[in-house]
Amino acid sequence: MAGSTLWRNTVWTLFGLRDYTKSGYERNSKKFNKNALNADLTEKVAIVTGANSGLGKYVATELYRRNATVYMLCRDITRGEQARKDIIKEVEEIKVEGLDSKVKVNETSLKLRKVDISDLKNVREFVESLKNENDGKCHILVNNAGVMNQKREFTSYDVETNFACNTLGTYYLTKLMFPLMQKTGPGARIIIVSSGGMYTNKLDVEDLQFEKLNPFDGTTAYAQNKRQQVELTEYWSKKYPEPETGVKFVALHPGWSDTPGVSTSMETFYRHAKSYLRSIPQGCDTILWSAFSEEAEKVPSGSFIFDREVVPTHLPLAKTRSKPVDVEKLVNEIEKYITIGLEEPSAEENFASISS
Template structure:
């Protein structure tokens, strides 16, 4: 497994429930697996049921291997408590369907890992909802998911956490309050690394604004950079600033395995010392100062207002009131 894991091995009760978007692959896979191996119940929220079932089967195989090695900090269950639920962040309707299915299950929700994301695209693409695809998948759909699940998290007991998986790429983003989705880029000019960077900046701004809204509640929000992780997403960056940064980090041996990439997410989600802590952006599990644009309150307000305007058809009054 490599070097010593930098996340605490804690005992998680079976009735402590986490949702991991994009939990069937990469960082999300290892986040989900370890949450379950420490005892919790985990919902993998992703598009493909087939890929999710394959991931769950592989998790249980690796779980058996860990038990044979007598790895410390894992439970002795017969199999992991991991389930699949359908979620396609390309579709706002899919988000609402997920929310309705989750609420009808009667479950509580203690941890929400907004991990799903896409990287650089070959061409400018828009979703069925009319939004730039990277913006919607990486940010807007998960904003909608958070908004609808907040009431449930508030009612689920102490120390509930939302983890927004961002990226070092946010440092190179340019936020435009007048053109939040950077729609001014026409097809020939499209540089989707800028769109990716912008989406990751939005996640950190969301953390700050959400924590203001939730300051007197049991729900806290973190954001983080998981590292330069050797995943499918990494291979999408074939040009632009992100390709340069990734190449440089790989050259100096600073890239990580997907398991190592999950350490920061796991630490943010389960470290008992972080109970009640807010407004922290982590890199390598260490508090780090994000870009000044992420901390700009006027930018945060502009993004918040724009997000709500984009989602006005999906935010009934009872949900909207919880965002104010």
């Protein structure tokens, strides 16, 4: 597997300690336009995957606070419903306290949907239902959901779970949503929340299910998935040029953020780095900036963004660049897995509309 090397890990760690931490954000944010996120998103429709906690929950909160109609896509409906209640309460308190005069608070604008991104039929059902709502339009798609399973496990259609959620499901949701986004454009934005861990990996299209990764390591699998996401973002931007489609594709790195996912999936890293990690609002800044700021209109489609700036997708001398033929093979393999996943019977019909 084309995974990490000592050079990649060393350079990535040095970059990380300098830029990805809380102090890195505090330094980089001095250049930010403090008014860039002042926006009223009334009549805008947004989808946020993995919205029940961490970065996804905060992003959903901030979009809803700016009066967007927000769809929270959550795998766990109980946790999702609690998150929805938390968001409504928080935004109501902001309005009552007069901290933001633009807040309107419309509970029906915050919608919860039970969607497991790794369940392809579930994803398809959600998108089909969405076509009958909001005139079939969507302005912002934030692909945030992700997993870092430390055991090699499989979906009902026999695809390794990290790949199924991080790459396959994200690809399929994006593919199905693109026509709706194109109908909405110009100005529609598809955001992929990636990770700096992708810098340590070169795209490997020969071992998508990590059969050769022995012993299996979820962190390495996750990093490879994130490299795949970045390559796909560039691929989509070329296949669907923004000037012709009105849809912008961007991937981004939120920095090393103090989220529940990091604390549970990377316990050793979290234990040693906790005091250096960014807060959730700091980690979400570039997600929100990319999703709706006017400044981000100037960002070329297909870009990789960190702290509101377009940055390279490869470390110096890391030898991680891919050949176009490899990216094409990745897409072809993904399409094969999608066909298999849609043909297999689901264990249960687990799509549900919780709020309207």
